[in-house]
Amino acid sequence: MKKLLLFxxxxxxxxxxxxxxxxxxxxxxxxxWEEGKDLEAGQLFERISKAETSNWLPSYYAAxxxxxxxxxxxxxxxxxxxxxxxxxxxxxAKSISKDNPEIIITQxxxxxxxxxxxxxxxGMTFSGKNSQLYAxxxxxxxxxxxxxLGNAEWNMGAARFFGKSTKPYCDQIxxxxxxxxxxxxxxxxxxxxxxxxxxxxLKQCTN
Numbered sequence: 118m119k120k121l122l123l124f125x126x127x128x129x130x131x132x133x134x135x136x137x138x139x140x141x142x143x144x145x146x147x148x149x150w151e152e153g154k155d156l157e158a159g160q161l162f163e164r165i166s167k168a169e170t171s172n173w174l175p176s177y178y179a180a181x182x183x184x185x186x187x188x189x190x191x192x193x194x195x196x197x198x199x200x201x202x203x204x205x206x207x208x209x210a211k212s213i214s215k216d217n218p219e220i221i222i223t224q225x226x227x228x229x230x231x232x233x234x235x236x237x238x239x240g241m242t243f244s245g246k247n248s249q250l251y252a253x254x255x256x257x258x259x260x261x262x263x264x265x266l267g268n269a270e271w272n273m274g275a276a277r278f279f280g281k282s283t284k285p286y287c288d289q290i291x292x293x294x295x296x297x298x299x300x301x302x303x304x305x306x307x308x309x310x311x312x313x314x315x316x317x318x319l320k321q322c323t324n
Contacts, residue, residue: 139169143306146178155186166209173214174306180206181223187230196234203227218258219308222267225250229271236278247271262297262310265289270318287322290315 142165150158159182166175183203190196204227210220228243228250251268258264269289276283297310 139165139172140305143175146175147306150178150182155182158182163206166206171213173210173217173220176206176209176213177220177223177308180204180210180227184223184227184230188233190234193234196230200227200230216257218254218261218264221250221254221257222264225254225267225271229274244275260296262293262300262315263308265296266293266310266315266318269293269322273318273322283322287319290319290322294319 142161146158146161146165149161159179162175162179162182166172166179169175180203183199183206187196187199187203190199207220207224207227210217214220225247228247231239232243251264251271254261254264255268266289269286272286272289273283276286293310294312294315297312297315300310302309
């Protein structure tokens with residue numbers, strides 16, 4: 118009995134140590150990201166993902182950094198390299214957490230990065246895919262504020278492209294903000310709703 122208790126104690130100790138390393142690594146990666154050190158943050162998230170093979174969050178954040186930093190790039194080769202890497206990281210996250218709303222909307226963001234770079238070249242390919250992704254994710258998580266905001270922004274972009282008003286989507290953004298302010302999630306490092314950014318999007322909608 119004593120040996121069994123000792124064995125259990127060792128296992129618990131090892132688990133706590135591993136958890137502590139994961140927490141410290143994630144905290145450091147977020148700190149680097151906050152400091153604007155995108156490359157270092159992305160590399161650290163990716164290293165953590167290789168150690169935490171059952172956790173979708175590190176590869177998800179590594180993919181996000183690649184996608185976000187691809188916007189406004191002028192060199193197509195660099196853009197393609199970044200987004201291909203982001204896709205690989207997202208695929209890892211998908212393999213761990215199937216039909217995850219956060220991953221689905223990040224996939225849509227990746228597609229949007231292609232469209233933003235060259236609408237004529239990539240618009241036909243990715244616009245339909247994004248419409249399908251948002252329809253799917255709204256069915257899965259209709260009250261997820263990031264899903265609602267992402268869908269509204271996508272529709273606003275399409276409206277601007279066709280010279281239409283964005284006002285029909287203002288209520289969706291307001292709903293996302295309200296839900297985001299009251300959102301509670303106990304999972305450590307889970308994506309949070311950025312209220313200030315959403316409020317900026319709302320101002321663009323009402324203008």
